Amino acid sequence: MEFRQIQYFICLFEEGTVTKAARRLNIVQPALSMQISKLEQEVGQRLFERSPQGMLPTATARHMYRLFLPIMRDFSQARDEVLCNDGEIAGHVNIGLIASITEGVLAETMTKFSASHPKVSVTVADGYSATLSDWVAGGQLDAAIINKPRRPLALSVDHIVDEELVLITGTRHAGNLPARLTLGQIASQNLSLVLTTRRHGLRHIIDSFAQHDNVELAPSLEVDSLVTVVKLVEQNQLATILPRIAVHDRLRAGILRAHAIVSPRLIRQVVSVVHPRRPLNPAAAAFMAMLTRQIRLRAQEQAPGANAAPDSPVG
Incomplete structure (x- = not known):
């Protein structure tokens, strides 16, 4: 099993077609197909099934991908650090964010980071907290920023900020709502609410407080x-x-209004997670540090009392 074969395998797995994978690797298609065939012979099982949708990975291929992806990522990061002789941070950052953080600070952070570290490329995925945690555990992501879950994680967890959830309305909302409401008052106002589904981390937090009250x-x-x-x-x-x-931007522009929720205050805990046995490379560590600072600054701007203890536990 050669290093090059694993590199080709991962590329084909991710691209889904021989044409796209060969283009990404800058090789001819027959060379790619030959190396994949040799790999299948050594493994003793088929790795891909041809279909109208492309090359579909088998269960064996999915298992191999999970095993080899962290190794290949570590190799790429080590190579980038060795080849960067001028002391400037270089390499690739691959992180995950929950959508509320993506909307709030990502663009500003990436702009500042790219200006400070032009030799670093950044890939950001968004998703549910549980999914992002699984991707960090499996090596697909260097780190992720998520809502702290109830269940313990087999990952290193660092607290970033405690943040209040608030009731949001449009400026033309007909209801004469006070600046501060309890959850009970929100339920009794006959408001037409739009919330995330029960698969979403924010909904878990909201429902936890509602059930407690x-x-x-x-x-x-x-x-x-x-x-x-x-x-x-x-x-x-x-x-x-x-x-x-x-x-944040819509509140500042006066497009939306925020109404504080009190008794209980709805607090979510935002944390970062990394694999305990895979420390961040310098590029990823620098990006996560900058992103964490931006989140904390934004939280201070929006809700100076966000770090107070919650009225009831969320977990």
């Missing part, structure tokens, strides 16, 4: 896309519950 929230709409949730609130007589960071 014996409040039933019955959303009219359930949508996981925060971009869509915000547009629905802007354009209709709807309200939602989100962290301020997710709508």
